[in-house]
Amino acid sequence: MNNGKLMGKTVVVTGAAQGIGKAYAERLASEGAQIILVDLKPEPLAEAVEDLRAKGLSAEGKVLDVSNEQDVKRFAQELGQQHPKIHGLINNAAIFSTIKLKPFWEIDASEWDRVMAVNIKGPWMLVGALLPYLRAAGSASVVNIGSDAVWMGKAGYMHYVASKAAVYGMTHAMARELGGDDIRVNTLSPGFTETNVPRETFTQAQLNGIMSAQSLKRVANTDDIVGVASFLISDDSRWLTGQTLHTTGGLLFR
Template sequence: MSTSLEGRTVVVTGGGQGLGRAYAQRVAADGGTAVIADINTESGEKVAAEITEAGGNARFHYLDVGDQASCRAFAEFVDREFGSLHGLVNNAAIFSTIVMRPFWEIPVEEWDRLMAVNLRGPFLLTTALLPALRLGGDSSIVNVSSDAVWLGRAGYLHYTASKGGVTGMTYSMARELGGDGIRVNAISPGPTYTEVPRGTVSAAQKEAMHAAQALHRDAGPEDMVGVVAFLLSDDSRFITGQVLSVSGGLLHR
């Protein structure tokens, strides 16, 4: 167990499964308190229980990041239970359930819901949690973008556009919050596989991704969590406004 996040409270959205679960577990393993925010109460509570049973500190609270009232209620919970906040991982996103299709076949309702979660969500929640982050002092926000932006990945236009927005948001947030001592960075993963099923990825597509990477293997949560933990910790205290590609050398730009 590391102590790099000792005494710190960190919110992880989408913490009930997949990479969010792994980020929350790492926060607790590094000595912090993981505040798990998820729209799925059952899975979120399960992850919080897993962490506490392992000797870590975790709490769960329901959150729909795409809903402003839900974000404000969550911020009230944080203020009531913790007062200040030291970190925020804007991880929640719609992705694994997306059906790949040409952009002209994407239903507008699907576009709107995905944008509400993937792009409006980080904006709404960060805004709601700003008072607590300012109180935390030297707080760190980690947004989750995607290397799909740089690839121009076909079949996922709304997802790619949403993550492009997250990237731009990261740069602007870093400029606007630097005066408060709040750092804002993003990680940009390549294809990453967790316990969450990915029915739209064929064996041939997976093989093609391996071939495009400098490291010819699958990426898993263990390849992402250390980078997020680094960006949340004082080890990165003079890094802000950066997007770190964590994709096994998928891109050369």
């Protein structure tokens, strides 16, 4: 697909070495955007960049721990020198597929802090650090990735659920504070989405429960949701800010 809808836009996608983040990057690049893929893991990141380039897409990779304040500042400064205008940011990096399910009283405080640092402090720091370049774009779009696990009150990873709950509040406040700069901020909120990455965050019993609760009766994959990310980054959503789009096959209605 190349309809050129995102031609001329430079977009940062975090957590883009694998899973849904990589799929966002590929879809946006295929629509003409210049993509900066960001991830903690250098090797899969390099492979993801190569993969996109081999398909003739414009992609570069930057290794970054989004929870490290100094690194985020340095990353933003260096990126701003290369790309003085950033038109979009997808705050997708999170501790997710590596989480082991356990009751909340067995989560130790250091694991709690790490999940919060990556899943909510990181996105907040990145938007702040990239602000000069988002402003310079004239009009920009930030997409924070939530999770409908919040609205289901899913058991077994309360630190994750709490961190993602904070994303919605952050989106609302950022949308208010950045509206004057014509920077839109929305949340894309996936439900269960299959990727090729193994994970422990879903049991078969939970999956069965979700299947019976979803209106659309099949398991979602990344192709089902990347178009919504593209819409939120594109000018087609230019009058949308502070909103949540639930890409869940009709799980809950809110």
